[in-house]
Amino acid sequence: MRKISAGLFIALDGVVEAPDQWHFPYYNEEMGAAVDATLGRADTMLFGRRTYDSFAGAWPEREAAGGEDAPFAKKLGDARKIVVSNQQLKFVWRNSEQLQGDLIEAVTALKNETADGTIGMSGSVSVVRQLLAAGLLDELHLLVHPIAVRKGMRLFDEGEPPIPLTLISSQTFKTGVLNLVYSPAESVGNASYEDAKVHLPQHEQ
Template sequence: MRTITAQLFISLDGVVEAPDQWHFPYFNDEMGRAVDATLGRADTLLLGRRTYDSFAGAWPEREAAGGEDAPFAKVLGDARKIVVSRGRPAFDWRNSEQLDGDLTEAVAALKAEPGGPVWISGSVSVVRQLLAAGLLDRLHLLVHPIAVRSGMRLFEDGGPAVPLELESAETFTTGVLNLVYAPAAAPGTGSYDDAKTHLPRHEG
């Protein structure tokens, strides 16, 4: 069974939109290694249309230019890229194809195929749907120490709770938190009466 990991840059107040406008000051070698650790194991990218268009508009040219980011661009180019889109994109970037049929059914079939891990970058709508359907195996959040104050957030208001289990945590020198979560069972019930037994006791 293939695993699917979604990796997102996210602000302290939960914004995931347009990270190119706020996250670059925090991108250092530590973050580069964290991205590579996830992407480097994957042989397939699952991308929403907007994310794909953004990637396809930049990375092929960077690979062709042969600059210092060309090796990373080649990794993206060589990977199989599956695009979630209602329209019919014209695929000019190699190894690109469209996801056919219902998202959750198609992704469940993709997970059952032989192959390596699947990597999602951005593509918030896709991440939300796969979390709700129980098809996302890991949620990798790079939490930046900045409150952006506007923009799309990862979790919309009004939906059901999404319980998660923290698998690993690391703090970068920039203050970025490198957090990896897996879906978890609901935490059960609790009340203040349960919680107060854990409060510090001070002798008066």
């Protein structure tokens, strides 16, 4: 079964919208390596339409320009790119196609393909939410920036059931960014203060 990994730039207050307006001051070689671990090694990319439009509007030109980011741009161009949208789309970026049918059914079929490569995601918050809720996302890579943006869409919206996660790795960058990788977890169950207080420090009277 193929693994799906999603990567997101996120602020301390949970904002994931418009990271191009606040995250670049924190971008260094450590973050570049983390992004490559999610996107550069994937042979298939899964996008929401808005994120795809943003990528398609920038990366083909960067590849053609032949600058220092051209090798990464070529990786993205060579990858299979599947776009989730309710509208009929036309593509000019090579290796792009529209996801057909129900999202959960189609992604389940993608995961069951015999190919060895991983499926990468960047941004595409609404798709990430749906795959998390359906238990189809294998890894959630959060690059937590030491800034409170205080406006914009947050990763987890209100009114939905809790989603328990397990932290499988963590790293602190020189910029103060936290590179946190989570995987789905079993329900943590119910507990109360009575259960928790036994773990409080015991001080002699």
